[in-house]
Amino acid sequence: MxxxxxxxxxxxxxxxxxxxxxxxxxxxxxxxxxxxxxxxxxxxxxxxxxxxxxxxxxxxxxxxxxxxxxxxxxxxxxxLQDSAEMRALQAAFAASGAFQCGFCTPGMLVSARALLQRNPDPDDAAIRSALSGNLCRCTGYVKIIDAVRTAARALQGEGVAS
Ligand code: FES
Ligand code: FES
Structure with a gap:
């Protein structure tokens, strides 16, 4: 039924x-x-x-x-595609090579967007904490953290991601 x-x-x-x-x-x-x-x-x-x-x-x-x-x-x-944070994150993930199989990427992006909305200038510890519930079996996380940092800088007008 x-x-x-x-x-x-x-x-x-x-x-x-x-x-x-x-x-x-x-x-x-x-x-x-x-x-x-x-x-x-x-x-x-x-x-x-x-x-x-x-x-x-x-x-x-x-x-x-x-x-x-x-x-x-x-x-x-x-x-969530229309937000500035998401556009910056997607550009930075692509530029940084922050994914391999990509299976974790949608969840990472949603968590990272929420972080950048509440904290526009997160340090590495804050990024790691925000993404601590998102597991990635491929990347080792370094490029993902780089990408979030890059997106934050781009949103602050440093023009890193495009
Ligand atoms: S599918 Fe929901 S936490 Fe893994
Ligand atoms: S890129 Fe494969 S699980 Fe994260």
Missing amino acids: NSPPITLHVNGESTQAEAGLHDTLLTVLRDRLQLTAAKRGCNQGVCGACTISVDGVPMRACLSLAHNCESADVKTLEG
């Missing part, structure tokens, strides 16, 4: 999606709404690949029940 639809506010639009009581937000975003930037990695709250923004805060979509998010402002990477 199909589950009744719920209303979610995703990327600035209200949308209806079928959601069972135990369906996670990640399941609804990926499998019902075809918003696939958030990745299903561990599916148990460990890897951060599913990181999205909920009411402006990075959250793991695999740990949130969709029914609990009906009044929340949900943004996936698809809905």
Whole structure:
């Protein structure tokens, strides 16, 4: 039997999606709404690949029940493309070679954007702390941290990323 639809506010639009009581937000975003930037990695709250923004805060979509998010402002990477922080981060990630397989990258970008919005000039410790919930099996993190630092400088007018 199909589950009744719920209303979610995703990327600035209200949308209806079928959601069972135990369906996670990640399941609804990926499998019902075809918003696939958030990745299903561990599916148990460990890897951060599913990181999205909920009411402006990075959250793991695999740990949130969709029914609990009906009044929340949900943004996936698809809905964060227009911010200056995201544009600077994407340019810096590309310029720095901050990804290999890319599986962790959407979650990294969502976490890094939230960091730059609350702290425009983060030091390395702050960057590491902000990304501590996002695991990367490929890069060793050095280039990712470089890219976030580069994006921060670009946003401060130093013109590093383009
Ligand atoms: S898929 Fe959600 S934390 Fe790994
Ligand atoms: S680039 Fe492969 S997991 Fe991070």
